[in-house]
Amino acid sequence: MNANPTTTETKRDKPGGSQTLVRGLMIVEAVASGRGSLSEIAETAGLARSTAYRLASTLVEQGYLSVAPRDGSGGGYRLGPKFIRLSQQAIQP
Secondary structure, X not given: OOOOOOOHHHHHOOXXXXXXXXXXXXXXXXXXXXXXXXXXXXXXXXXXXXXXXXXXXXXXXXXXEEEEOOOOOOOEEEEOHHHHHHHHHHHOO
16 A cells, blocks of 8 residues: 555545544535535545445534535535534634
């Protein structure tokens, strides 16, 4: 394995208890980059749809993602209210 991992694959395969955390962050990054459908998220993160769904559902329950209503835009996932609160805290002096 490369000493300096740069691919999503190597980052995801790190040993230890952080694999789920890394996968969850990959879901968040996919949503933040505009990929809102479960298929797009799973493909971008390199995960099975079932894994992406399980992680996204947990992120919704915790407020980090929200489910967009199905309308002309097709619905999907978007960043949730907890990120707004965290970003406000991060920019306060």
